[in-house]
């Protein structure tokens with residue numbers, strides 16, 4: 045017989061409770077914080093009944109500028125930028141391939157720098173400018189990198205593609221696209237299981253050599 | 259979907275279309291893919307959506323003693339926690355076929371067959387809440403001793419299917435009495451498809467028992483059938499939509515338990531449920547290329563003519579379901595040899611069921627056979643290409659039938675020239691440049707060229723747009739682009755006047771995308787439908803050239819004209835043997851002090867019949883070669899047999915090729931039509947792109963170092 049955790053995620057709290065935050069709320073209200081907390085919420089927390097109210101306490105306001113549009117959101121601190129983009133803002137161009145910073149499918153620009161949005165909590169980018177694949181083209185006019193990906197067939201299924209393109213643009217901006225070898229090195233955080241690598245390198249080289257403004 | 263050819267100046271030429279001399283068609287859905295507008299299964303904005311997260315068993319064999327779901331149920335936002343204790347019975351699981359073996363039945367009983375087997379599904383109003391609550395589910399088990407190691411269980415191999423019975427042509431084990439012999443064992447580890455898109459489903463159960471799903475599948479029709487069967491619904495009650503699939507390579511050939519669970523959950527909670535597998539789930543939920551042991555024995559005369567081939571293989575499957583594949587078939591089919599015998603065995607282990615992965619069976623078998631052929635070439639001191647030519651099969655060695663087409667010799671020639679084969683030294687380990695050993699290797703591949711039935715609707719609209727509709731999916735190879743390419747040829751209209759509609763179970767039927775049959779099958783149906791449509795226009799126009807479709811429609815007072823045509827193979831099937839062929843050439847660098855292997859140059863050449871869409875075909879071939887390089891050098895799912903649990907179920911520890919691993923892979927095509935197989939002359943390409951690659955790499959490593967690695971992947975430790 046074994047008693048084992050039945051999931052891959054590490055245990056949040058090895059103590060007796062499943063939710064230390066609400067326990068904290070309960071204990072602190074019982075001690076000194078009663079004056080600061082609405083009485084109904086105290087009761088709710090003590091009785092473990094109204095989880096909705098407790099849940100509301102767990103949300104935080106976040107302001108994001110995404111592709112030039114301002115959003116005022118209320119998010120849980122544990123929500124990743126990736127999930128906020130995909131699930132709350134319906135910007136599904138940014139892809140989830142691993143959720144662990146290991147594949148690059150979720151690459152977006154934060155204040156112009158490429159980041160893995162799955163490793164970035166929404167609350168970490170409060171007040172920042174985010175650019176996703178949906179914000180790269182100017183209306184109907186594609187970004188040169190998007191044009192080059194079509195021309196060189198830098199994809200097959202297309203799932204890694206938004207991340208590749210966002211990474212590729214940043215790669216040139218960073219000054220890391222000076223040779224085929226350098227591009228390969230600096231694009232190695234973006235996995236393409238369809239194996240479009242040579243075509244992707246060719247697309248990036250062409251945009252770089254063409255002197256396009258990226 | 260309008261495709262604009264870019265005006266970017268540059269020196270990277272497009273591959274010209276050999277048939278027309280014009281530059282090749284770009285991917286018809288390219289614009290949607292580069293702008294993030296292509297929607298994959300988890301990306302539909304469905305109202306009232308709730309989220310599911312799976313909980314897997316933490317033990318490898320036994321029974322669930324208790325599951326505690328209370329904490330999870332009390333967590334914020336949780337709507338339901340399904341387990342075998344409370345899940346409604348799935349009608350299709352109830353025994354009208356009490357066969358002891360079959361697909362895993364989710365939430366069926368307390369049995370645990372493998373580590374990570376789903377034991378609960380948590381549904382909550384947000385993904386974060388479902389994920390958190392899933393960590394609160396605990397279970398206790400009565401565990402039993404498990405078996406996950408194929409190599410310590412080889413003696414338990416059994417023959418499970420009639421198709422897998424021992425094969426003998428001429429005399430068995432004739433290699434033993436040959437003057438020159440090779441007799442060696444080869445091992446491939448478990449490899450996982452790992453498409454970049456996580457398997458995902460959005461399922462909605464509506465009033466009147468109507469089910470709609472967006473799911474990752476290679477076949478919307480087969481998903482429709484499977485879901486209908488599980489819930490005992492008429493197939494028409496089930497709508498499956500999958501216009502974009504983010505890669506699959508075989509992993510989405512069937513309907514998996516998590517899909518059934520999501521449909522069930524949506525019925526239980528009365529809301530649409532989105533279930534996205536985690537990357538870790540991908541290692542235990544959607545199949546893999548099975549760990550396989552092989553032994554190949556070759557006998558030849560001093561002239562290099564094979565006198566005997568013996569190929570044995572033992573693969574693995576789960577304890578609840580048999581999965582077999584054609585590992586040894588390639589040895590029956592590849593070379594002209596009077597005496598061939600093969601044997602295939604299967605061992606049931608406490609693992610999940612494998613599923614075909616790109617070049618299923620054949621890629622595994624080709625690693626062994628083509629490595630052994632290389633070993634034989636050194637034993638005979640005959641060039642490996644020359645050895646293959648001396649044993650070249652002009653007719654099918656298994657039944658003496660003529661081939662519908664075979665241009666493998668041409669492919670050898672093209673590949674040898676492109677890689678610079680004359681630079682190769684027949685003596686291994688002799689070329690050292692800049693501190694690296696250089697080696698050349700080659701290996702061939704083959705796969706059945708199939709054509710099945712497909713129905714296509716071709717509809718010319720008043721504005722001159724041609725709409726092509728069929729239920730096939732496009733998981734990445736460029737099916738839509740190939741369809742457009744065929745249609746432009748027949749209808750003589752530009753590709754940007756063609757609209758392709760795919761991946762919807764309500765469309766006319768087409769087969770599941772798999773087994774390298776779609777270009778030939780659907781391409782032919784597009785050809786036939788367009789030809790018929792054009793004839794219709796022709797008769798309307800009084801048998802004049804029907805080029806101005808808009809005008810004819812106007813004259814006839816029609817707002818559109820359409821035909822629906824079913825197209826399939828005919829009597830040619832019995833008369834000929836039909837295969838696609840490939841050869842892969844590698845130049846590798848091996849670092850003597852560290853054992854690091856770098857692919858310096860990779861050339862793949864295919865005889866895949868007439869190439870329909872040169873640009874996407876080239877990408878498909880390159881992609882298959884890269885997957886083969888992964889198989890050769892890095893991919894290995896490792897189980898800690900003490901616990902029966904995977905230790906590298908993520909992209910940091912399970913390595914797939916990345917940019918830095920891959921040079922400018924080149925792909926070439928013989929590009930000769932197979933006019934017997936189908937009206938468009940196309941043969942399949944998806945599998946042969948990968949089949950043979952791993953052996954080509956291993957053979958090049960041997961040529962570079964004199965070290966023969968017979969156990970994949972070829973990691974540095976094996977070369978030191």
Ligand code: FES
Nearest residue numbers: 143145147148162
């Ligand atoms: S999803 Fe973020 S790196 Fe993979």
Ligand code: FES
Nearest residue numbers: 200202236237238
């Ligand atoms: S295009 Fe499919 S993963 Fe890159």
